[in-house]
Amino acid sequence: MNKQGIVYTVLFAFLVSFVFVLLLASADHLTKVRVEENRTIAIRRAILNALALPSATPEEVERNFETVETIERGDTRIYRTVIDGRPVVAKEFSGSGLWGTITGILGVTADLQRTTGIEIIAQNETPGLGARIGEDWFKKQLVNERIVDGRIRVGSAGDGDYDPENGIIDAVTGASRTSDAIGVILDTELKTLSELIGGNQ
C-alpha cells in the first residue's frame, strides 16, 4: 500500500489513536479504585488537619475520622467532633483565587472564638508564589488563631504571624492577589459558619 496515500494515512491515524487511547483507558480503569481511595483519604485527612487532629497514615485517618460526625445543613456538609472537651467544626470552602478556584477545609471552634486550622485541597495559584498558601508555614498561622469581631485579617507580607491572639495572618510575599483572595474566603466562610452554627454549638 502507498504509505503516503490518503487511505493508508486515515487507517494509520485511526489505528494509532485507537491503540494509544485504549492503553490509556485501560491504565485509567485499572487504577480507578486506587485513585478514588486516595482522593477519599486526602479529603478526610484535610478535614482532620483542619480540626487539629493531624493523621499521618491512611489507617490513622480512618480511625480518627470515625470520631467525626457529619451533619447536613441544606446543601452544606459540616464535620463536627469534640477535642479535649471542646466542640469543633469544619466545613469545605471554595473561592476564587488568582488563576482558578481555591478549595479547602476551614476548622473553627463551635463557639466561633478561634480557628482550629486550614487545609488547602486544590488550587491553581502561581507555583512558588501564590501556591505557597498550601505550605505548612502559611497554614500554621490559622492554628488556634483568635477570631476578632468575626474576622481573621490578612496583613502585610511576611514569614508567618504566629501570635494566636491578634486575629491577623501574614500574606505571602509576592502574591498579593492570592493573599487577598484568602482574606475574602476567610471572611465569607466565617460569616457562613456563623449563620450555620450560630456560634453556640
Place this chain on the structure above:
Amino acid sequence: MSSPGQILKENVWTNNPIFMQVLGICSALAVTNLLTNTVIMTLGVTFTTAMSSLTVSLLRNYIPRKIRMIVQTLIIAFYVIIVDILLRAYLPDISRQLGPYVGLIITNCIIMGRMEAFAQSNPPLLSAWDGITSGIGYMAVLMTIAVIRELLGFGSLFGIRIMPANFIPWTIMVSAPSAFFLLGIVIWIGKTIMNREGAAA
C-alpha cells in the same frame, strides 16, 4: 551515525537544548524557583523524551509524512498521561504537590524537537539514548538555575535551610524575571566557554 558518547557530549554540552537550541525555556522559567519541583519536572521530561523517542523510532517507517507531527504529539501526550496516572495512583502526595507541572511536560519543545531531529531517522535504542541525554542536558541547566534561585530566594536547598537566620531572602529570585536574568547569564557563560574551546581548537 553518531556514537553514544558523541550524542551525550552534544546533548549535554555542544548542542545543549537550553543554551544552544534555546528550547524548553517556558518551563525553565516556571519551575526553577524550588529544587524539588525542578528535579521531578526534569525527570518527567527525561522519561517522556526517552520513551517517546523510542516509540517514534520504532514506528518511523510506518508513519505517513503528512501526519508525523500529530502522531508524535499523540505519543508524547500518551506518556505524559501515563506518568500522571501512575503518580495519582501510587504517589498521590507527590502528584498533589506537582499539580499542573506534569501535564505541562506535553508542551516542552525539547521532546518534539528530538522526535523531529533524531528519532525520525535513527534506530530505537540510540533514539532512546538521545532522549535520555537531552533530558540530562536540560536537567543540568535547570538545576544550576534552581540552586541559585532557591538559595537566594528562600535561603534553602531542597527545602532545607542553608543560609544563616539573619539572611534576607531576595524576593526577585522567587519570581519569574530572575530566571530570565539567570538564563541569560548561563547562556552567556556557556557560549563564551564554547567559543574559547573553539578558538583553542
